[in-house]
Amino acid sequence: MNLFKPPFLFLYILLCLFLTSCASIEKKTENDFERYKKYVECVPVSESEYVKCSISYDQSSFSTKKGKKLTITADSGERLELWWKLNWLRLQFILIYYNPSGSEKLRSGITIGKCSFSEGCNYGNFLGPDLDKNGIPDYFTEIIWDNWDFGADDDGDGYLDRYEYVFRPRENLYEVTNYKYFYPEKCTPPVSPWNDVCNIRSECKAPYMLKEKRILESKSF
Ligand SMILES: [Ca+2]
Ligand SMILES: [Ca+2]
Numbered sequence: 001m002n003l004f005k006p007p008f009l010f011l012y013i014l015l016c017l018f019l020t021s022c023a024s025i026e027k028k029t030e031n032d033f034e035r036y037k038k039y040v041e042c043v044p045v046s047e048s049e050y051v052k053c054s055i056s057y058d059q060s061s062f063s064t065k066k067g068k069k070l071t072i073t074a075d076s077g078e079r080l081e082l083w084w085k086l087n088w089l090r091l092q093f094i095l096i097y098y099n100p101s102g103s104e105k106l107r108s109g110i111t112i113g114k115c116s117f118s119e120g121c122n123y124g125n126f127l128g129p130d131l132d133k134n135g136i137p138d139y140f141t142e143i144i145w146d147n148w149d150f151g152a153d154d155d156g157d158g159y160l161d162r163y164e165y166v167f168r169p170r171e172n173l174y175e176v177t178n179y180k181y182f183y184p185e186k187c188t189p190p191v192s193p194w195n196d197v198c199n200i201r202s203e204c205k206a207p208y209m210l211k212e213k214r215i216l217e218s219k220s221f
Helices: 008-019 035-039 104-108
Strands: 038-042 050-055 069-073 079-087 088-100 108-116 121-127 142-149 157-167 173-182 209-219
Touching: 035 069, 038 173, 050 069, 069 121, 088 104, 088 121, 088 142, 108 157
Parallel strands: none
Antiparallel strands: 038 050, 050 121, 069 079, 079 088, 088 108, 121 142, 142 157, 157 173, 173 209
16 A cells, blocks of 8 residues: 555655644643733742733644744733744644844844754743733843743654743843753653643652753854
8 A cells, every 4th residue: 555645645745743742831821811921921030020921822833723822922012923834744833032122133023942853742821010000011121932842752862852032132041941850760761641631640740850051052143
């Protein structure tokens, strides 16, 4: 039987799309208000004028409608957009930063976070001062996107991978770091089920011991 003839080819492509969907962002709230309130949660940072906010979204797959899922704006007009996008046959979450009063690159948007794993779990956070106390950062000082290789061990090297994307707009500094951790003693991957990627088995939960850390990218825009 030739699996590369229609209709098998079609099914094969569908299966690939499904398997390579970088699926999950940890979901934090069940609020039924507008999207921002549902998916963005801000808390004051104690003994400072800062607020720290987390970004969450529903687990997504090939059947999730592609496009922009979330817009987060600071009082300064800077903006973050979360997209569910097709990129080389892989569906993935991408975080884009815009600054309407910045350089041309910053005005047209730069990718500062993405999901690189078949069964990746993402944690998005941003930080900024909130001097007018409206619960929204006046501007962004730091945006961190953490992408974990949950589910199976994608590169098969026996270590748990994490990509950390950090962008500091005030310093115009962007850095991507790859961390490799030892799996906990009684934990063998997959660390979580493919259809609930952020839900890690109890024996596979943090803390993780660091094996190595490598800065992959360090640049300005
Ligand atoms: Ca504010
Ligand atoms: Ca690995």
